[in-house]
Amino acid sequence: MTAHILLVEDDVKLCRFMESELGLEGYRVTVAHDGITGLNLALESQPDLVILDWMLPSLEGVEVCRRLRSLGHKVPIVLLTARDELSDRVIGLEAGATDFVVKPFNIEEIFARIATYLSLV
Template sequence: MTDHILLVEDDPRLAEFIEAELSLEGYRVTVAANGIHGLAIAREAQPDLLILDWMLPGISGLDVCLRLRSTGIQVPIILLTAKDEVPDRVVGLNAGADDYVTKPFSIEELLARVKARLRCTHPEAPDLLEFEDLTLNRLARQVYRGKQLIALTAKEFDLLEFLLRHPRQVLTRDQILEKVWGYDFMGESNIIEVYIRALRLKLEASTPKRLLHTVRGVGYVLRETL
């Protein structure tokens, strides 16, 4: 599952460097060059984490932080700044930032802070996911329907795991595409429908009771048959 990080940094060289390093770590990165643009993206896209420079054109990173918190947006925020005095740190944390990295910094330190913050917001999923008579073992990458072992491809397994993490919740096509295939997926437009169909055939091979349902015009949901 790919975490989405919003980087708001007005220094193009630094932004390009951080973006490249985060991408190499497997994150999906969006870059904004000023506070106004960054604030708009944070509100609309609701990223998993925000890396925010303090000194920005338009509105400052501190103001972006304050405005996000005032509207109830609780995305984890890491502030980047050359201000390294204790009172500055206090101001940043009081504005709602979760962490604080002073410039110049090592990229290893920033990556470690990013991983730590994301761990706090994404508690480890249990190794065993269950729903009705369906069981998925994340470590063994095995799926059972009752006592019947079901052979799945790697992507079918990822799709089913995502559905099992959100039972009885209607998941939109865009949510599935972003979390299972990645936001910038450029493959076939009907890829989700193809995999849903394949999953149903395998899950219902030993029992006709349907667990994976289509909500027309919205998406898909894992729930009991009504």
């Protein structure tokens, strides 16, 4: 069965690139461009993994992460952000993120992290 990835990213150009690359790797991808839509899709579609931007309209990614965890969801969450301070990493991990990737990133790194987390589920 094909793994389902929820991609929540408000940068349309980056989102299209990632959606295309993930699709080429064989993943089924659902996209949201804001936090509230991302949270609702995560709850409704039960993805195998979530790639979640930190800075999103309507609800920050770190808050989406907190809410998913508070509802008992164990889905792996890879938090994307341009924020690279140690305190930001701690905030993201304390919110329940499985991993933290700093922008700009190499898509191969994302693929490796996805493969690792999907093998654990």
